[in-house]
Amino acid sequence: MQSAAMVQSAGELGNVAPFWALYRAAHRTNLEAFDEMFDPQGRPRPGYSRVLADFLIAHADRFDEIRTRADRMFLNEGVTFNVYGDSAGAERIFPFDPIPRLIDAQTWSQLEAGLIQRVRALNAFLADVYGEGTILKEGIVPNDLIKTSPQFRRAAAGIIPPHGAYITVAGIDLVRAADGRFHVLEDNVRTPSGVSYVIKNRLVMTRLVPELIRATGARSVEHYPADLLACLCELAPSGKSRPTVALLTPGAYNSAFFEHVFLSQQMGVELVEGRDLVCVDHKLYMKTVDGLRQVDVLYRRIDDDFLDPVVFRPDSMLGVPGLTSVLRAGGAAIANAIGTGVADDKAVYAYTPAMIRYYLGEEPIIPIVETCLLRDPDARRMVLRELDRYVIKPTGASGGYGVVIGPSASDRELAQVRERIERAPADYIAQPVVQISVHPTIAGRGADGGAQIAPRHIDFRPFVLLGARPRVLPGGLTRVALREGSLIVNSSQGGGSKDTWVLSS
Numbered sequence: 001m002q003s004a005a006m007v008q009s010a011g012e013l014g015n016v017a018p019f020w021a022l023y024r025a026a027h028r029t030n031l032e033a034f035d036e037m038f039d040p041q042g043r044p045r046p047g048y049s050r051v052l053a054d055f056l057i058a059h060a061d062r063f064d065e066i067r068t069r070a071d072r073m074f075l076n077e078g079v080t081f082n083v084y085g086d087s088a089g090a091e092r093i094f095p096f097d098p099i100p101r102l103i104d105a106q107t108w109s110q111l112e113a114g115l116i117q118r119v120r121a122l123n124a125f126l127a128d129v130y131g132e133g134t135i136l137k138e139g140i141v142p143n144d145l146i147k148t149s150p151q152f153r154r155a156a157a158g159i160i161p162p163h164g165a166y167i168t169v170a171g172i173d174l175v176r177a178a179d180g181r182f183h184v185l186e187d188n189v190r191t192p193s194g195v196s197y198v199i200k201n202r203l204v205m206t207r208l209v210p211e212l213i214r215a216t217g218a219r220s221v222e223h224y225p226a227d228l229l230a231c232l233c234e235l236a237p238s239g240k241s242r243p244t245v246a247l248l249t250p251g252a253y254n255s256a257f258f259e260h261v262f263l264s265q266q267m268g269v270e271l272v273e274g275r276d277l278v279c280v281d282h283k284l285y286m287k288t289v290d291g292l293r294q295v296d297v298l299y300r301r302i303d304d305d306f307l308d309p310v311v312f313r314p315d316s317m318l319g320v321p322g323l324t325s326v327l328r329a330g331g332a333a334i335a336n337a338i339g340t341g342v343a344d345d346k347a348v349y350a351y352t353p354a355m356i357r358y359y360l361g362e363e364p365i366i367p368i369v370e371t372c373l374l375r376d377p378d379a380r381r382m383v384l385r386e387l388d389r390y391v392i393k394p395t396g397a398s399g400g401y402g403v404v405i406g407p408s409a410s411d412r413e414l415a416q417v418r419e420r421i422e423r424a425p426a427d428y429i430a431q432p433v434v435q436i437s438v439h440p441t442i443a444g445r446g447a448d449g450g451a452q453i454a455p456r457h458i459d460f461r462p463f464v465l466l467g468a469r470p471r472v473l474p475g476g477l478t479r480v481a482l483r484e485g486s487l488i489v490n491s492s493q494g495g496g497s498k499d500t501w502v503l504s505s
Contacts, residue, residue: 019052023440026454034180034437035455036101046104047216047503054212056099056440056453063098063442063453070096070204078258079200094197095496097441098208101458101478102216108502111174111182111462112472114365117356119170119464122189122343124359126166130157130339140358141351145375148426149348150396151190151341153304155311159328161337162235163468168299168335169228170464171195171477174366176437183434184368185459187344187352189336191301194477195224195463196259199266201499202475218501219474224463225266228299231467232267235333236296243296245269246286248277250302250318260301269299279322282329298323298334304341346395346429347373369434375426383430384418390430391487392417405487407433436487439498441480457481458498459489474502 020042037048044052059066074093103111128135129146136143146152171192173185202221206213229245236243249260251273264271270286277295278285285292300307306316308323326332342348350371353364372379372390383390387406394402404417421428438455462476478498479489489495 019056023453023455026452032178033435033455033457034176034178036176036437036439036458045102047102047501050212050216051100051102054215055209066098066208067096067442069208070098073204073207074200077200077203079197095482096201096204097456097480097482097496097498098205099440099442099453100205100218100499100501101439101460102218102501102503103475105503105505107182108474110365112474114182115172115462115464115472116470117360117362117365118172118184118187118352119167119189119466119470121352121356121359122170122187123165123167123466125355126337126340126343127160127164128359129342130159130166135355135358140354141348145347146342149342149345151304151339151345153312153339153342155324156337156339159324159338161327162237162333165235165335165466166337166340167343167466168231168235170466171461172464174460174462175369175434176460178435182366182460184349184352184366185434186346186349188461189344190303190341191336192461192463193256193259193301194461195473196262197497198463198473198475198477198500199224199262201497205499213501216501217504219504221473221475224473225263227465227471227473228263229267229269231465231471232297232299232335234467235335237330237333238296240296244286244294245297245299246272246277246295248272248274248298248300248302248320250306254301256301263299274302274317274319277320277323279320279326282326282331284320284323284326284332295332298332300334300336304338307338346371346393347375347426350429369431372430373426374421374428374430379430380421380425384421387414387418389432391433392421393429393431395427395429403488405433408485433487439478439480441482441498443482443484454484456484457487457489460500475500 020038037045039045071093074096079094125135135141136146167189169192171188171194173188174182175185176182198221232245233243247260247264247269249257249271260271272286276287278287284295284298286295302318305313306318308319308321309316310321311324324338327334349368350373352368356362356364372383374380374383390406392404404413436457436459439458440453441456443452443454443456458478458480460476460478463473465471478500479495480498481487481489482496
């Protein structure tokens with residue numbers, strides 16, 4: 001790792017060679033990982049030359065100041081998240097690293113096409129599963145895998161959303177492997193979160209380095225709330241030119257409550273809780289001081305289980321009694337549709353390439369990570385023989401919870417996960433460890449007091465909107481594992497984020 005003084009010496013020499021040499025020495029445990037900023041010869045990748053010259057080198061002695069200013073901006077803006085189970089119960093600032101992640105225009109063009117392809121196939125899969133079920137009848141996806149999935153909702157069968165849009169918002173998690181290719185790691189099509197951090201990260205960077213953003217030609221991300229509102233309005237079943245849209249939140253204790261508030265404000269729609277809504281005569285209404293006001297489209301940020309106590313959990317105080325009946329009668333629309341979670345089940349994920357071929361007649365543009373379903377006896381025996389070589393994931397969990405990374409797990413952890421697999425094999429999948437890409441990140445202070453810059457593993461969550469036409473946010477949430485050698489990037493597990501710049505040319 002190198003200090004600010006070392007980086008400054010690179011600027012004095014007028015090239016990046018000294019910076020590269022010191023930075024490369026900091027890789028240590030990441031030697032096989034794809035570096036986002038440098039190629040193997042130490043040359044900056046497309047777009048990064050200016051970031052190196054005008055930011056990393058020119059401002060090397062100001063990194064601490066820049067990060068402190070960024071943290072202050074996040075605090076003032078209220079950009080926080082809650083961690084479930086935190087005994088302190090306090091909101092935290094999402095750790096932010098100011099060294100931006102760049103994606104060149106050509107790479108982005110391919111990613112955008114692949115993301116649209118994938119979400120279209122997932123949407124077709126949901127329409128099929130809750131309709132005719134042809135993909136199940138033909139055995140392309142096992143019928144029992146779907147019908148026993150904890151995310152399958154029988155109550156959703158026969159509810160056809162306007163325009164067949166089961167998925168309005170999707171967050172697709174991507175990683176870049178050692179060969180430089182992006183792979184899909186998992187899909188998020190229930191209530192995907194994180195887009196507010198994308199927009200706020202850009203706001204902070206625009207204030208910190210406005211000239212650099214203009215010079216690199218980074219594409220804007222600020223139009224996302226307007227695009228989301230347009231997609232929601234397109235769902236309106238009543239044909240109104242100006243439908244009423246509301247955002248349903250579980251409340252202030254939810255980990256993504258900041259995002260709920262932010263998006264409702266940016267879209268200019270009401271933020272409501274379940275107690276603010278009522279169903280009457282197969283219509284959905286919002287309680288106001290002037291009486292009931294009909295809601296045409298509900299953007300829900302509540303999981304299915306808590307959405308309607310008449311149909312799902314009867315003890316839920318978060319949902320709206322009778323909402324499922326309203327949706328079935330076509331009195332309102334909801335985004336995302338009930339039951340979408342079956343499409344982001346981690347076991348179903350293994351069949352997504354087959355879905356793309358089946359519904360679209362195309363080859364997948366973005367590959368997935370090789371996945372073993374431990375419900376299969378042969379796959380289970382193979383994985384259990386070499387458990388320390390795999391990443392084990394619970395099929396229904398999210399947020400990095402329950403994930404065991406074999407090579408870094410203790411003997412006790414491996415024994416525990418082995419016992420859990422043998423007890424309930426269908427609840428787990430296994431994937432080979434992917435050396436996900438790394439990016440220069442501020443990693444503390446050096447002996448001379450200057451900022452240390454070292455490689456840290458990152459992933460990427462772009463956001464796709466499906467309405468009358470698909471829309472992809474040009475950028476996304478780059479999450480970074482701040483601990484050295486860690487592959488877990490989730491904020492709930494100590495990760496942070498970076499601003500992502502998609503270059504216009």
